[in-house]
């Protein structure tokens with residue numbers, strides 16, 4: 115059957131949340147993203163099954179943590195503070211989500227801006243270790259350079275959400291605010307939330 119799930123892309127400022135989301139949806143990197151805050155709907159096939167994701171790309175808020183079924187937690191490999199905030203986010207999500215088993219909340223950790231290795235301040239091993247210790251998936255990617263690795267992030271999350279037995283079909287909770295990608299390319303402020 116198909117799966118319909120809500121995904122929150124979270125992380126501190128300028129780590130590339132919009133870049134990752136736009137890369138997934140359009141396969142493109144457009145450089146500057148402005149103050150985009152929208153929910154996007156995106157469907158793809160995984161092992162012959164249609165997966166429909168509602169993706170909310172935005173700074174942290176409690177409302178989004180409640181809304182989401184799965185989380186993409188993004189930091190920049192050039193920004194130590196953004197990495198530190200990821201472990202705090204994991205704690206927050208696990209304390210706020212009412213799962214039978216908190217360890218099962220589907221979370222993937224993403225170290226972005228891999229292309230900027232000359233400015234790296236967070237080692238790959240540190241990301242991998244954090245993921246190991248918190249039972250999350252881990253990816254290092256470059257939204258700027260690569261579509262495939264970004265796709266793998268969302269496939270990994272879908273796998274985790276399937277494990278969490280999230281199979282019910284349900285309507286999008288925020289009627290009428292799914293923006294078309296033209297809003298992104300027009301770099302329009304989307305303040306209707």
Ligand SMILES: Nc1nc2c(ncn2[C@@H]2O[C@H](COP(=O)(O)OP(=O)(O)OP(=O)(O)O)[C@@H](O)[C@H]2O)c(=O)[nH]1
Pocket residue numbers: 125126127128129130131132133134144145146147148149150172173226227228229230255256257258259
């Ligand atoms: N070199 C490089 N730059 C990137 C990458 N991803 C994003 N950027 C740049 O980093 C800046 C911030 O990217 P955004 O996608 O707007 O980051 P964000 O996390 O959505 O930022 P906020 O909306 O401010 O929270 C932009 O100038 C992007 O072009 C990457 O993989 N490599």
